[in-house]
Amino acid sequence: xxxxxxxxxNLYQMKPNVIINGENVKRDDSRLQAVAGIMAxxxxxxxxxxxxxxxxxxxxxxxxxxxxxNIHQSIDDLLKKQELTRKLCRQTGGCVFRCMGIDxxxxxxxxxxxxxxxxxxxxxxxxxxxxKYWQENDIVGSCAQTDVKGNRALRxxxxxxxxxxxxxxxxxxxxxxxxxxxxxxxxxxxAEEIIVLPTRMLTPEEDAYAVAFAVPGDWDGVKLVTRASGxxxxxxxxPLGDVGDVENFIIFDDVFIPNERxxxxxxxxxxxxxxxxxxxxxxxxxxxxxxxxxxxxEIILGFSALVSEYSGIEDKKHVQSKLADLISVCELVYAxxxxxxxxxxxDDSGTMIPDVVFCNVGRKHAGxxxxxxxxxxxxxxxxxxxxxxxxxDFYDKExxxxxxxxxxxxxxxxxxxVYKLYRALSDMLCSSIGGVVAxxxxxxxxxxxxxxxxxxxxxxxxxxxxxxxxxxGISE
Numbered sequence: 219x220x221x222x223x224x225x226x227x228n229l230y231q232m233k234p235n236v237i238i239n240g241e242n243v244k245r246d247d248s249r250l251q252a253v254a255g256i257m258a259x260x261x262x263x264x265x266x267x268x269x270x271x272x273x274x275x276x277x278x279x280x281x282x283x284x285x286x287x288n289i290h291q292s293i294d295d296l297l298k299k300q301e302l303t304r305k306l307c308r309q310t311g312g313c314v315f316r317c318m319g320i321d322x323x324x325x326x327x328x329x330x331x332x333x334x335x336x337x338x339x340x341x342x343x344x345x346x347x348x349x350k351y352w353q354e355n356d357i358v359g360s361c362a363q364t365d366v367k368g369n370r371a372l373r374x375x376x377x378x379x380x381x382x383x384x385x386x387x388x389x390x391x392x393x394x395x396x397x398x399x400x401x402x403x404x405x406x407x408x409a410e411e412i413i414v415l416p417t418r419m420l421t422p423e424e425d426a427y428a429v430a431f432a433v434p435g436d437w438d439g440v441k442l443v444t445r446a447s448g449x450x451x452x453x454x455x456x457p458l459g460d461v462g463d464v465e466n467f468i469i470f471d472d473v474f475i476p477n478e479r480x481x482x483x484x485x486x487x488x489x490x491x492x493x494x495x496x497x498x499x500x501x502x503x504x505x506x507x508x509x510x511x512x513x514x515x516e517i518i519l520g521f522s523a524l525v526s527e528y529s530g531i532e533d534k535k536h537v538q539s540k541l542a543d544l545i546s547v548c549e550l551v552y553a554x555x556x557x558x559x560x561x562x563x564x565d566d567s568g569t570m571i572p573d574v575v576f577c578n579v580g581r582k583h584a585g586x587x588x589x590x591x592x593x594x595x596x597x598x599x600x601x602x603x604x605x606x607x608x609x610x611d612f613y614d615k616e617x618x619x620x621x622x623x624x625x626x627x628x629x630x631x632x633x634x635x636v637y638k639l640y641r642a643l644s645d646m647l648c649s650s651i652g653g654v655v656a657x658x659x660x661x662x663x664x665x666x667x668x669x670x671x672x673x674x675x676x677x678x679x680x681x682x683x684x685x686x687x688x689x690x691g692i693s694e
Contacts, residue, residue: 219284220356222258229254229408233436236407237443245408249446252462254408256310257358260286263306272302280353286316287353289327290570296505296559303509304552308516311461312655315405317506319359322413323352324569325498326430330481331567333491341481342567348432348479352411360409360435362400362468363499365417375423384414384470385426386484393476394483396429399469402661406466407444409435414470416482419493428492430482431475439473442466447651451641452609458642463654497672498571503663504581505572508555511584514659515548518591521643522598528627528636529598540594547587554580574676582669588659596647603643612637 220228230246238249245254263269264284275288275295290296306314327349330341352359365374368382377383384398396414406412413432420428433440448462482491523541526532558576565571596603612621622633625640646652660666687694 219264219282220261222255222260222262225258225261225356225358225410226254228410232410232434235436235440235442237441238446247446249448249462250408250444250464252448252460253315253405253446253464255460256313257315257405257408259310260284260306260314260316261356261358269302269305272298272305277353279350283353284356286320286358287323287356288320289324289349289568291568292570293559293562296562296570296572297556300505300509300552300555300559303506304513307510307513309457311458311517312514313404313463313510313658315360315408316358317503317510318361318404319357319409319411319413321502321506322359322361322363322415322499323349324502325415325495326413326481327569328498328565328567328571329430329491329495331565332494333482333488335566337485337487339483339485341483344478345481348481357411358409359411359413359432360403360406361413361415361499361503362403362406362466363415363417363496364400364402366399366401367417373421373424374418374427375421383417383424383427384429386429387426387472389483389485390474393474394429394431394480396431396470396473396475399467401467403466403468404658404662405464406435406468407442407446407464411435412437412440412468415499416492416496418496420489422487422489424492425486425489426484428482428488428490429480429484430492430495431480433473433475433479437473439471441469441471443469447654449645449649449651453613454609454638456638456642458645461645461651463651463658465654500664500668500672501572501574501577504577504669505555505558507584507663508551508558508577508580511581511588511659512548512552514588514655515544515551515584515591518595518646519544519548521639521646522595524639525595525599525643528631528639530628531598537598540598544591544594547583547591551580551584554583574672578669578672578676581663582666582673585660585662585666585669589656592647592656595643599640599643599647602640603647606637606640606644609641 234242234244236243263273273285274282275285277283326345330345334342365383368377374383381398386394387397388395412435415430445465449459451459526537531537554576558572561573562570625633625636627636
């Protein structure tokens with residue numbers, strides 16, 4: 219397994235196809251380092267005794283591997299992935315940026331096996347060779363699924379511009395050529411590999427859109443238009459101050475993909491596989507959310523309790539009720555992930571598939587409540603996160619002592635601690651990255667509407683109607 223430093227050095231050697239504000243930048247650009255540093259942390263944690271049993275997996279082929287390169291073979295694998303994600307997110311203050319890649323790999327392990335079994339095309343053979351490379355080199359990956367979609371009322375083949383969903387535009391003997399764009403792609407600019415998947419169910423007219431492949435992040439023709447968000451601290455550092463985010467609009471400008479990296483080729487009759495792999499990735503990613511979102515809730519809970527303590531109101535009944543709300547969201551989402559793992563089924567490929575309903579109700583509950591959680595935090599914090607004086611003023615020789623005097627809360631809490639707390643609250647509630655994280659809390663892993671679709675499809679509503687008829691005395 220490689221170290222975080224080895225990952226960063228590899229990253230910095232990649233070709234500069236990252237574009238920020240119209241400028242091509244290398245991956246050692248300061249605006250990318252918050253996310254790159256978190257990815258490096260996930261590699262270095264293999265040597266941390268607190269994480270060792272969670273983050274490492276015994277592989278028959280390679281010995282010990284990082285769990286973020288593992289294909290889930292058991293209920294225990296799913297449970298440990300969930301627990302690992304929650305524990306890591308507590309330390310990073312949010313996302314760990316590793317779930318997208320391995321969630322995509324788990325989805326591909328199933329769909330390539332299914333596609334090869336049904337068509338005879340060697341998709342699973344290619345995938346297994348790629349998986350060997352992935353695990354042997356401890357790859358840090360991202361997943362590009364969401365197409366730009368154009369007119370939402372029209373299907374891919376009905377769009378005025380057929381490239382508004384990524385598609386195969388040419389088949390060659392040695393590979394395919396693809397054209398299109400993917401957006402909302404987290405951390406692609408600091409990933410070694412990008413796995414590309416379809417975004418929706420497809421029809422027979424849409425075989426060309428049923429394409430799945432992997433490319434290095436700096437592959438020829440791949441353009442990463444990047445929005446980087448982060449905090450800027452002037453006088454003191456803290457873990458939350460190092461939090462950042464990198465989102466990417468990825469353009470595939472007639473990109474050649476060699477056969478060995480093609481896992482669905484957009485050939486005639488493959489549309490069904492495209493839809494299935496889209497759903498599978500979403501399922502695995504929503505299970506990952508039952509690990510990271512409880513950690514986000516814990517963080518909001520901790521800050522809500524701390525600001526209440528500093529203000530002398532932590533024991534008030536209305537505050538206790540709000541804290542109980544936060545705990546309820548946190549643990550119900552986590553419980554849904556545990557249930558999804560225990561109700562998982564083993565696919566013919568050998569990969570475990572978490573329960574559809576439990577994954578989606580957990581993710582829906584998290585997304586539905588995220589802005590409510592922020593409302594609680596804002597309510598308990600008051601207006602100061604939005605009006606807090608700048609750090610330079612708080613530490614100024616002349617005005618600083620007066621600000622320190624008047625920012626005081628409970629008498630036993632140092633003014634500097636009060637300021638540090640509110641500086642963090644300002645980051646969470648009022649900053650550019652705070653807004654990004656809030657939208658991700660709602661839409662990350664798929665919109666609430668798609669969770670509803672999955673829940674209704676996975677649940678037996680007809681059985682519930684039969685129960686109602688029986689209880690009401692209505693004959694069948």
